[in-house]
Amino acid sequence: MNPARRATAAAATTVALATAGTLLTTVTPASAAVTCTSPVFKRQFFANTSFSGTAKKTDCDSAIDQSWTGAPITGLPKDNFGVRWSVTRDFGSGGPFTLTASALDGIRVYVDGTRKIDLWKNTSTTVTKSLNVTIPSGTHTLRVDYVNWTGSAKVKFTYTPRTTASVDKTKPLAPTGAKAAYDTTTGKAKLTWTASKEMDLSGYRVYRRLKGSSTWKKLTTTTATSYTDVPPATGESYYYEIRAVDKAGNESTGSTDQPITTPDRTGPAAPSGFTAHADLHGMVLRWNAVPDASGYELFEKSPATNSYVSVKKLSNTSYTYGVPETEASHTYVVRAYDALGNTGPYSAPATADGIDRTAPDAPRSLRATVYKGSVDLYWDAPRDSSSDELSNGAHFTVLRSKGISLGTNPDKVACDAPDHSTGGGEDYSTFDCQDLDWALDTTYTYGVTLTDGKGNVSQVSRTVTVTTSDRTAPRPLTGLTATPRADGVVLSWDEPSDDDITGYTAWGGVRKADGTVRWLDSWYDGGTGDPQSMLAIGVPDGETLVYAVIAHDKWDNSLWLTDPSVPTVTATELDTTPAEPIHADEGPLFGGGGWYGSSEEISPFHWRCEGDVCKDIVTYRISRWNPRSRAYEPLDSVQALPGTTRYLYADETQPLGQISYYRVVGVRTDGTVTSAAHSYRIRPDLV
Template sequence: MNQARRRTTAAAATAVVLATAGGLLTTVITPASAATTCTSPVFKRQFFANTGFSGTPKKTDCDSTVNENWGTGAPASGLPRDNFSVRWTLTRDFGSGGPFAFTVSTQDGIRVYLDGTRKVDVWKNVSTTQRKTVNVTILSGKHTLRVDYVNWTGTANVSFSYTPRTSATVDKVRPLAPTGATWKSQTGTGNSTTAVLSWAANKEMDLAGYRVYRQAAGTGTWARVGTTTGRTFSNTPPQTGQSYLYQVRAYDKAGNESVGSAALGPLTTPDFVAPAAPVLTVTSTADANDLSWTAPADAVSFQVFRKKTSDPDTEWKEYPETTGTSWSDTSAVYGISYDYKVLAHDAAWNHTFSAVVSGRPTITPPQNVTATTPSYGAVISWTEPSGDDTTGYTVLRSPAPADGTRTWTTADCRSRTTTTDESGATVHSCTDYDGDRGVTYAYAVRRKDSYDRWSVASPEVLVTRPGDEIAPPAVTGLTAEPLEYGIRLDWDPSPAADLAKYLVYEQPTRWATPQLVGSVDGTRSDALLRTPADGEQKRYVVVAVDVYDNAATFESEDWTSPVATVEVTERDLSPSTVPENTACDLDVIALASGDVQVDPFCSGSRFTETDGYHVYRWDPRTGSWVRLTETPVTTSYWIDTAAPAGTTVYYLVSFTEADGTEAFSNADDAVTLPSAP
């Protein structure tokens, strides 16, 4: 045997492996026959100098991921640049399994196997990188992955990943229950007890965390008390003397939750928690205050405390302990208010007071108090208690702000009525006409009996007077247009939601007392003032009024709130010449038909209507008086059936003197409206 050759062969058969020693990389010579072990989930990687994965690997090592780009170079020392192959394998625990995505990119070929079954096959000599994703369902437990890669020629790169699919619509697999759960009891400040839990790591790759549940022993109901991504958890339950059990559940990124771990416990707690507060009720009669209260589940006895309401600084008087839930205070003085509270305590002497409730011995107050709010006030009604010993009533009223404060005053209760309802009970009512609109008030009623004893007030009722006390804002856009037959006013509609109408005033000056000239329905925003066109300067005011009659008013030489005003000069159609008035007076009336009635009044004059008169009408175009009658009129009035429409018309009449001269009346006007289209 050639010894030299054997030494050479043995030396060539060794492999160089990098190992860590003291934080530094050192070189260790390992026999080629020794197995390379890689801890899951690290891959074991083998390099072959051929494309068939045959023979002894040229190199074996561990690889945490399959993600390489060797370009056109050799993947490792001793391997060719082309026609080589690499194999990665690992066996790992997939927990409960579930849907996964196998994603590859490669140049040249790659095949992926799950437990020996091929799942991905991209096996071709190519000049560009190929990519592919395959969805795979993996069962629970341990499984083996194998990745085979081959490079024939040219550039070499390869990557492979396996990731859980965590969409809730895809992943319906619950994680496995946590294992290795243990617990211990820990005593804290004040002797409180805390449960300290721990458990082993779950194998799921898509694990999101753990949820801890607690159960009061014997109830069978689990309630979640916390969530963590760690593997320990501490919880201090209510220290009520109750024992508690715990369990841990895993949940994944899709929201699936495992069954619980084995129950941990029981953890016993001391009783440091007081009973729930009893709910106290006080019912007052003429002779006593009767107390009753609820009994919390773990209360074993109660004590009653009393003091006068009017003496807030006095000490509470304590009454003997009782196991009952009622007590009658027969020593309470009629008409005096007392405060009461009840102390409940359990067997460990943990205790809680009820809320303070007041009571005052009283005759029965009025019953069934109600209130309605017509537009004119608040109608308060109540039923008289049985016994028919009432000699008087008082109705109380208070503003009712949201903070609950009350300032009671006696209401001026008018329009009183007394009726009998269907049951035969006597019903009283009265009306409070006072109070502001839009304000909420509380009402209560007291009664006096034949012994001059006043009852406590009835339970209050709340009512809100409808409406408000605020005038609508001033109208805007008010304009005035002078016409031959008057003034047209126009304005923007009021924005007030409760608008009812508009009032139109004529006010010569800002400080003069305005005179109402008309009212306009709230559905319109214009007005026609039928006035003679005689050239006068006018000033008008328009005021919005709501359904509650709120409106600006004129007081102390000014308006109580802003109003809209407009000034306008009328057109002047008046005659430029008027004869001296030496005969009868004249009254001219525009009729609804459009005609004008000319009516002279000759009382006390030397003329009478039957003496005959002529009628003249002013023609503004020619600036002259035009006689309208051919022969004298001897009737008491004359109708101008040809009066021009839509203008101001002036008339006068004349009588003939004995010497043949004319004696004229005064001139008077009539305003005619435009003819209908």
């Protein structure tokens, strides 16, 4: 800022370094063509207060802050003169600014030709005004007009951005001119960009992201216009961008992304989970796979030099090789390398001696099937390793304890050749054991171990708990009732107290004169329907029958039908038979009947025709018995087929839970009919 001064007529050149709106300033004689570099003001002196005519002098002024006690320059009066300052500059993103003007006498301030401050009068004291304005982004012109009418002359003007976060919500413009150059020799990326035009600039933030990722990593905040980064040399591509930050903390959008691609000089990560132990085959070394690894290199520490010596390069994550079966220690490390040969760091070391102290893997997938006379156990083991162990003295042991868990001192089950494989899959073998020595109706828990030839015992397999069979038949049912229906008799009983019942058998018969029952038919329910009732399907022809129901458990135990404790119930069937009896056909046509166990399907009934008369039949007429009208009513007709003696017909209108009786006659070519066939079909409504 220029200090208060008195101008002289002498042409002088002043050089000053300024910040925040002031730059290198050159004061130029009036006789020369004047060009002032923004943001330096162009200043003009007029010998009047109307700024008319040609300026007496034009020069450049870095700041408006002057006072004069006489004529400011030669050729101007000491009173009634004017001075005009103007500058056109880039305001960047613009935003909130404060314009501050003070003068003795008059001052006016314009932005792009629009008056913003007007203190235009002759005063004896200094007048001051501050005004907050918002200046749009881009280039704008400021003009300050000052006049002195009489007396001393003073003038001062500043324009400054408002930088508090509560006021300034305007983001800076994104930096321009961003460039990135990568040096493959040094591995450094040099970033440069053009200085921002923002007046309230605080600095720049440099960001980097991996190609294919949307996450930016902030690398630094700087006030410079360059930055050098050393990205990971992984062979991947990265993008850089620069963002401007103002004093209110507003961050601009990013500059144009600048890509670079690094060479791959980075090896994979160190392998984790590295272990060493001796087993049947020697020293077993294992580790976890490493991403990006194309192979691994195994090292053993030399006792003589205490340095690591390469043992082998390999592509998998385990290695077994022979070592003496002694207590001498062996220490190993492993590292990964990628397809370009870049090696990663070493794993943590693993140390073991040559003695096999490693228990085999536990048998897996133990399962059991309980039969009436045995408990059959099955388990799996890896095919190759179990075969090697068993060939070198290993054996399985089946353990058993009473109760729902395997106790601390379980019994050993005497199996017949449990070490002989009975099958399995491609990668595993299956073994079995049949336990024949157990107590009836007892809960046992089983487990299996594998002991190798060195006496190392595996963990116990997953256990399995079973309850052995019993020889006790379910107790007699109670509350047995019989309800006649049109499709048979529904038998019902109370909920049984036994919990292992798997089905029921119902019997139907006639009571003889001596009081005993001659059983005629039986029906079995395997537990698919109502567990406390079943339908004894039969033709409801009015018979009085005796019924009994016996429960079966999962071990096939049941009471004998002759057991006096088996309950019976007597019921008389409904009589739905038609006037013409069934099972009494004597002509060339005769019918058949029966029932199917499904409640959903419509099952066809059938009839047959035998003899020469069948050749003369052209049509069969079908009627169905209506129990309400007590008459056969026409249902359908079926064309006779040459050479066909057996016919099937599905009555799609047959009611559920009913027995339907049918009458079929053959119609000859002369219109006469044969004697009738009497077919029937029961469509049961199962319970």
